[in-house]
Amino acid sequence: MTTTTTLPAEERVVRREALYFAVRNTKLLIGFGIVLVLLLVGLLGPLLLGSAPPNEYVAGPMLPPSAEHWFGTTTFGQDVFTQFVYGLRTTFLAGAMGGGIAAVIAMAIGFVAGYRGGLVDEVLNMLTNVVLVIPTLAVLLIINAYLGIRSVGLQALFIGLTSWPWAARAIRAQTFSLRSRDFVDLARLSGVSTRRIIMREIAPNMSSYLFMTFILLFGGSILIAASLDFIGLGPTEGVSLGLMLQNATQWSALQLGLWWWFVPPGAAITAVVGALYVANVGLDEVFNPKLRET
């Protein structure tokens, strides 16, 4: 480690340093690589495929993968790859929106409850516990069934509004333990405001933790969305990986040996969530200077 002779603007330095270690971390690169590839497939694929709607009947039924139909066709002659590409897009949207909304709520409630403590904590904690014990899936079923036309955004919103409690509790607990550390007191003695203490002293200490929370919420949203799709309460328009799995099951793809119908969506869901986990381990090493050294 070289000794710097000037005191640098340390905020920038931390960022630059994190980047330095990030691009040298195999786990992080592999994890983000996989997610990025699938994300690009979802984003760019529909543009390259032209405007062919994903549920169009384009070819003979039950064709195995070929040069023309990369992932084969369904019982009805729909192109599985087209469905997969559009489905990825929907799934990423549901995951990012649902996970994002849940993460924002969880962080706001977790940080405030954990840092403030006392009565504020009691009230917020009670709210969290109430939402936690609401049978989420049942409520989602009722709401989704009640609404005639359902969009992906609405689905994601409901998922986001109901899936944050465990994350809020986790962040609260972590904030609680960090708050009592002396460096928080020392920051207060340096005249730093509460908001900045949370954002710049406490949050950086749990950045990998927060990221993992987001990953779990992201993955959880994808899974809840897939579950809703699977039982027929998904978006009324379009296609998602969950809807593909539902159709495959409904039309006995497994019994008919149409593995190309259900393997791609299942593998994609697993790959996205798994890759994010691997990336998280890498990120932990990037953010925690102690883990960089062996």
Place this chain on the structure above:
Amino acid sequence: MLKVDNVTKVYKVGTFGGRTMTAVDAVSFDVRPGEVVSLIGESGSGKSTLGKMILGLVPITSGSITVDGVAVRPGKEYYRSVQGVFQDPFSCYNPVFKADRVFRLIKESYYPSVPDAEWDERVRSAIRDVRLNPDEVLGKFPHQLSGGQLQRLLIARALLLDLKLLIADEITSMLDASTRIDVLNLLAELKGRGLGVLYVTHDLSLGHYLAERTVVLRRGTVVEMGVTAKVFDDPLHPYTRQLLSAVPRLHAPWEEATPVTTCLYHERGATGGLLEADPGHFVACAQLSDC
């Protein structure tokens, strides 16, 4: 300068604060400029709570704490003249940032207009004041520095401000013997700058080494206080005697403390507060069976 007047701290514990716990009970003492006062007491005697109340980190239940006549008001202005150094140097640094961030926070809050180069020179000179080599300690992460280096950096941090009062809360308990004496001598030097130091400790010998005056705290109340020499040579309260006899001596085996047979406090008919037994030597009721 620092005046602690009849200060009480009651903690609410349990769900919705159902029960209470008195940590500090009607404590009064003062610290003058250029003076080290040691606050001695066992674990749970409320000495750290007192330190934190003076720093405004813990609210006061009743009583008043003033510095130069101004009440404790947590915020930038107050911390410009009152600072603290804590027990565990490893916990005082945010582990994800470099150690010199503590200086950067001071600059951002108090000296935003000072040019970087000039600030850098000030930091380096403060670091040299605590007898560290700036090149060795700047630009490093906390885990790459030793406890003694970290603790001294925290003192250097406090020196960057126009300090009047320093609360040193058990600052040597995590250090090894040789570093400890360095840090203590450093505190003694601060006196020369006209600083008042409140030295919170459970170690009597360190208090004796350093302090002009001593306050002995027990279960949240002051049992004895006064000029260090008087308190140590002629302890009046049974608790102080017991504490002093508990210090291991190099050339003498352990022996029982001379028991206190009469309660000076009641003998002289004192009521309320402490009895001034000698000029500058105060004692509380001995709480004997007939008190």
